[in-house]
Amino acid sequence: MTQIIKLSENAASRIKEIMSNAEKDALGVRVSVKSGGCAGMSYVMEYTKEANPGDEVIEDKGVKVYIDSAAILYLLGTEMDYKKEEFSSSFVFNNPNETERCGCGESFKV
Numbered sequence: 883m884t885q886i887i888k889l890s891e892n893a894a895s896r897i898k899e900i901m902s903n904a905e906k907d908a909l910g911v912r913v914s915v916k917s918g919g920c921a922g923m924s925y926v927m928e929y930t931k932e933a934n935p936g937d938e939v940i941e942d943k944g945v946k947v948y949i950d951s952a953a954i955l956y957l958l959g960t961e962m963d964y965k966k967e968e969f970s971s972s973f974v975f976n977n978p979n980e981t982e983r984c985g986c987g988e989s990f991k992v
Contacts (some may be wrong), residue, residue: 886949887913887940892964893973893980894943900946907931910946911937913962915953924954925975974985 889897897911912930915923933939936951949957960977 884958885940885942886925886938886954886959888948889940889942889945890949890961890963891943892966893933893962894945896964897945897947897975904929910948911934912937912950913946913953913957914950915956925973927973 893919901908901910904949908929908931909928912926912928914926914928916926918924929947933948934950938949938951938954940947940949947962957975957977957980958979960975963976965972965974
């Protein structure tokens, strides 16, 4: 089976950094999608303290990422990267399922 999400080295090291500052009971980061944004869907990342039934757990480059069961179909084959730019830094999702992305890069459509 194809791994749902692949992590770039940058994304993995940033998640390690985030997790080192997280509360002790945080297991990893959860990635989900929600309705909203100018193109219809947006990515959500947050700490998770427990695995939900139906979560897919990706262990890659020493970090754990929990994928919300409702997001799996939207995220298949996505590469998660972390980009640092002069004034901002953010996780970037290179998602082959997107048919449209808004100009600010915050939301997408499949």
